[in-house]
Amino acid sequence: MNLFRSEDHVKRWPLYFQAVDDYVMPVSDWAEVFRVSMFRNRLDHDYLANSQQYLTDYRSALLEKGKAIPSPDRILSTVMFTDIVDSTRQASQRGDTEWRSLLERHNEITRAQIRHFGGREIKQTGDGFLSSFDGPTRAIRCAAAIRKETADIGLHVRIGVHSGEVEILGDDLGGIAVHIGARVAEAANADEILVTRTVMESVIGAGIDFTDQGAHDLKGVPGTWHLHAVTGVT
Amino acid sequence: MESLAVRWLFPGQEVVVETRCVDCGDTVRIRMLDDEILEISPETAVGYMPSPFARSRAGSGAFN
Numbered sequence: 054m055n056l057f058r059s060e061d062h063v064k065r066w067p068l069y070f071q072a073v074d075d076y077v078m079p080v081s082d083w084a085e086v087f088r089v090s091m092f093r094n095r096l097d098h099d100y101l102a103n104s105q106q107y108l109t110d111y112r113s114a115l116l117e118k119g120k121a122i123p124s125p126d127r128i129l130s131t132v133m134f135t136d137i138v139d140s141t142r143q144a145s146q147r148g149d150t151e152w153r154s155l156l157e158r159h160n161e162i163t164r165a166q167i168r169h170f171g172g173r174e175i176k177q178t179g180d181g182f183l184s185s186f187d188g189p190t191r192a193i194r195c196a197a198a199i200r201k202e203t204a205d206i207g208l209h210v211r212i213g214v215h216s217g218e219v220e221i222l223g224d225d226l227g228g229i230a231v232h233i234g235a236r237v238a239e240a241a242n243a244d245e246i247l248v249t250r251t252v253m254e255s256v257i258g259a260g261i262d263f264t265d266q267g268a269h270d271l272k273g274v275p276g277t278w279h280l281h282a283v284t285g286v287t
Numbered sequence: 288m289e290s291l292a293v294r295w296l297f298p299g300q301e302v303v304v305e306t307r308c309v310d311c312g313d314t315v316r317i318r319m320l321d322d323e324i325l326e327i328s329p330e331t332a333v334g335y336m337p338s339p340f341a342r343s344r345a346g347s348g349a350f351n
Binding site: 088092093 | 306317331334
């Protein structure tokens with residue numbers, strides 16, 4: 054924070070005009086804003102664990118002073134979660150060396166298919182991947198290709214696909230849509246690609262067949278979710 | 288750590304921030320004790336902070 058003797062001094066500052074979306078407030082107002090937990094609790098051992106709440110508190114304190122933090126960037130995206138089924142048991146059966154080699158092959162296959170279908174690898178999630186796509190058709194076709202190629206090397210995956218608004222958090226993605234995608238993947242069986250109704254209805258006419266898998270409760274996600282399994286991709 | 292938040296690093300102690308006005312170079316002084324702001328000199332002093340998200344979004348990696 055830069056301090057000035059008065060608002061007139063700020064306006065005289067040559068750089069002021071380059072910063073149209075920046076904040077200027079009396080020091081007394083800033084002092085009140087800086088009472089919030091985000092700053093007050095900086096020394097707490099669980100600071101990072103509560104950071105989301107702290108950000109909310111900070112946002113509220115700024116709003117009380119007539120200032121607003123812009124919402125995080127949100128875009129419509131399709132997220133795909135993949136996961137190797139029964140990986141712990143397989144690792145113990147195959148032994149470390151063979152399992153590591155198989156895992157590397159799996160990672161190569163998954164990454165290659167994500168790239169091939171124009172997706173973006175967001176991160177690895179244990180024995181799986183989170184990736185994002187511009188549209189659900191690409192994600193489903195990618196999922197089908199990953200399922201086939203991993204089966205060819207003796208691995209079985211479960212895959213979940215969901216479309217919704219996601220928050221861009223640097224190189225990562227966040228928001229409820231990402232959680233839904235993860236829960237959909239968890240609900241899938243071995244070699245199964247599950248999608249939400251949102252996805253299924255978005256790809257009508259794209260040559261993808263589904264079977265209705267009924268209503269599901271997704272842990273931590275409000276409401277009941279109708280899921281569909283991909284049965285054919287032409 | 289922002290100047291007005293530094294007081295939380297020294298609970299129960301008076302903290303003085305003394306700096307120069309970015310425009311004119313004259314002194315700006317703030318005395319704080321925990322929740323209380325004991326002195327702001329001059330009383331017209333203002334703080335200027337870049338919008339934290341507007342700046343951090345620039346160059347955000349995920350979808351550039």
